[in-house]
Amino acid sequence: MSAKKIAIIGGGNLGTAIAQGLLKSGFSKPSDITITKRNVSTLSALRDAGVRIETDNDIAIRESEIIVVALKPYNVREVLQEFRASFDPSRHILISVVTGVSIEDLENVVPGMAVVRAMPNTAIAIQESITCISHKHATAEQVQYVKTMFDQLGATVSIDEKLMDAATVLGACGIAFALRFIRANIQGGIEIGFDVRTANLIAAQTVKGAAELLIRENRHPEEEIDKVTTPKGCTIAGLNEMEHQGFSSSLIKGITASYNKIVKD
Ligand SMILES: NC(=O)C1=CN([C@@H]2O[C@H](COP(=O)(O)OP(=O)(O)OC[C@H]3O[C@@H](n4cnc5c(N)ncnc54)[C@H](OP(=O)(O)O)[C@@H]3O)[C@@H](O)[C@H]2O)C=CC1
Ligand SMILES: O=C(O)[C@@H]1CCC=N1
Numbered sequence: 001m002s003a004k005k006i007a008i009i010g011g012g013n014l015g016t017a018i019a020q021g022l023l024k025s026g027f028s029k030p031s032d033i034t035i036t037k038r039n040v041s042t043l044s045a046l047r048d049a050g051v052r053i054e055t056d057n058d059i060a061i062r063e064s065e066i067i068v069v070a071l072k073p074y075n076v077r078e079v080l081q082e083f084r085a086s087f088d089p090s091r092h093i094l095i096s097v098v099t100g101v102s103i104e105d106l107e108n109v110v111p112g113m114a115v116v117r118a119m120p121n122t123a124i125a126i127q128e129s130i131t132c133i134s135h136k137h138a139t140a141e142q143v144q145y146v147k148t149m150f151d152q153l154g155a156t157v158s159i160d161e162k163l164m165d166a167a168t169v170l171g172a173c174g175i176a177f178a179l180r181f182i183r184a185n186i187q188g189g190i191e192i193g194f195d196v197r198t199a200n201l202i203a204a205q206t207v208k209g210a211a212e213l214l215i216r217e218n219r220h221p222e223e224e225i226d227k228v229t230t231p232k233g234c235t236i237a238g239l240n241e242m243e244h245q246g247f248s249s250s251l252i253k254g255i256t257a258s259y260n261k262i263v264k265d
Pocket of ligand 1: 009010011012013014015036037038039040057070071072073075079097098099119120121122172173
């Protein structure tokens with residue numbers, strides 16, 4: 001598969017993370033990536049790495065083949081509308097990572113362009129994203145290119161577009177939920193005697209190990225929990241107290257609140 005030039009329109013938190021992942025994976029040469037925003041002072045690290053930094057979206061789009069739109073939901077239509085003439089459907093693949101804006105909406109803004117929607121998370125910077133992908137009118141070849149690209153940046157799963165909001169909550173917001181879980185472990189770890197650095201390492205590596213048990217062994221969490229909960233032991237005492245305090249329930253309620261925020265906005 002030949003290398004294509006990639007423009008990232010909207011070099012904020014996610015756009016920057018995508019550029020970092022593309023560089024780290026070797027999928028793109030620095031000079032094949034262009035990243036845009038209005039205030040480019042925040043992009044100096046990418047500039048130093050050889051990535052092209054632009055304020056002009058028209059130049060970035062015209063000089064690239066893959067266009068990744070990482071703008072906020074509230075200005076994506078307006079910005080794409082302004083640059084609709086820069087797109088060439090015979091040459092460009094348009095990928096949107098924007099939350100809550102449908103493929104149909106975006107295809108109406110840029111007529112003739114087939115949009116692939118992708119929902120990665122910020123772990124894409126270190127090639128550890130889970131990226132959910134959906135499409136309607138993109139060709140098999142276009143979809144394959146997009147999938148190959150995101151495969152380099154973690155794992156990918158193809159989903160129906162109607163599940164995109166759910167994917168946003170579970171995968172993209174999920175990074176923050178998981179980190180808050182780890183932070184609470186660190187706070188508890190300090191209270192029972194560890195310094196913050198050691199607590200951070202133990203908590204993060206433990207969560208990584210738990211996740212790897214599920215991913216590599218394809219197991220259900222409860223199967224692994226059963227191996228840890230010694231009868232009358234300290235694990236079941238801790239787990240039951242957490243559940244008495246509403247642990248699982250608070251997470252489920254948080255996930256549904258997050259989902260409702262997307263679908264009701
Ligand atoms: N952050 C995350 O973890 C995830 C975010 N998303 C989605 O990705 C999108 C981006 O999110 P996020 O990176 O967090 O948001 P940010 O606000 O960090 O990034 C958006 C960027 O767009 C730039 N921008 C605004 N107007 C223009 C313009 N006209 N041309 C070029 N760039 C412009 C802004 O910079 P400036 O003002 O300097 O132009 C800003 O840096 C959102 O739709 C979000 O929902 C999806 C999954 C995960
Ligand atoms: O919080 C948000 O709205 C965005 C979408 C997914 C992650 N961050």
